[in-house]
Amino acid sequence: MTLKDVRDRWIEDRRSQGKAERSISIFQRNFAAFIDYLGGDEDRDAKTITPDDIEGWIAHLLAKGLSRKSIGDSHIALVKAGFMLSRRKLPQWPFENVRFTVPEKRTERSKGFTSDEASAILKAARDGLGRGPRTPETLRRAYRWVPWICAYTGARVGEIIQLRKQDFREENGIKFIRITPEAGTTKTGMFRDVPLHEQLLAEGLWEFVADLPPGTVFMPKPKTEGAFIDTTAVAGRLREWIRTTVGIKDGRVQPNHAWRHRFITVARGKMSDETRNKITGHADGNVSAGYGETELPVLVEAIAQMPRIAFT
Incomplete structure (x- = not known):
């Protein structure tokens, strides 16, 4: 072998x-x-x-x-x-008696962005900070909208980067995004619908996407139909943009994943654990969670409890 x-x-x-x-x-x-x-x-x-x-x-x-x-x-x-x-x-196990320890990580601050950090990033995104004439169009879109969508959905950054125009949906007057493995990858392998926060709609996200051609929103169109979409490169550029352009240099916080931590922190006490898990795509280990669906109006009500991020 x-x-x-x-x-x-x-x-x-x-x-x-x-x-x-x-x-x-x-x-x-x-x-x-x-x-x-x-x-x-x-x-x-x-x-x-x-x-x-x-x-x-x-x-x-x-x-x-x-x-x-x-x-x-x-x-x-x-x-x-x-x-x-x-x-x-294998007659010999290669890892036999191999010991490698990872020291416990000290927690010196929240894993999520502070209010000031979140405000600075979203303002920079809105103002077009760091987007020059040579920046590819799909990357310009990512700088502008991916931080905003992550902030108000708690989604994993890769789940947002892989969104396609058809994943922005509307049913019975409710505007939402469908995060689905059909678009690329989800950690649980399951789709979920996340209503769009009123601040995202006020920013003009819905109209922006409506004017786009079919296909991926934040990444170049795959060369072949059904090809695996690797969001790593765009996620890396966003990470670099937050670190160098926006100036969030604290190494104790992960620039892309910190939105997820912040959303969950803010959501605690404002919605049930089950609803929060439905929105963020967290498995809760409860067998009953695999039965039935959470209807969109319930999720809309929960998302509405998330306060706007203030700008100074």
């Missing part, structure tokens, strides 16, 4: 379960980096991989300056998962 066999077997297993292509793409990237470290031979016999190889690889990643959390969560965990599926075919 070669390293290629180990990789392909894991990918085939994930796809057979209908798992998100984004997670498969991340695995492929990290497993390829592991093979490169070993010399780049994907036809190497997987049985020859030893704990010494794993420990040397970890030392290599540390020397590159990667954080211990990134190494543990993204590199070791994914490569180990790949080998785990083929473990019974």
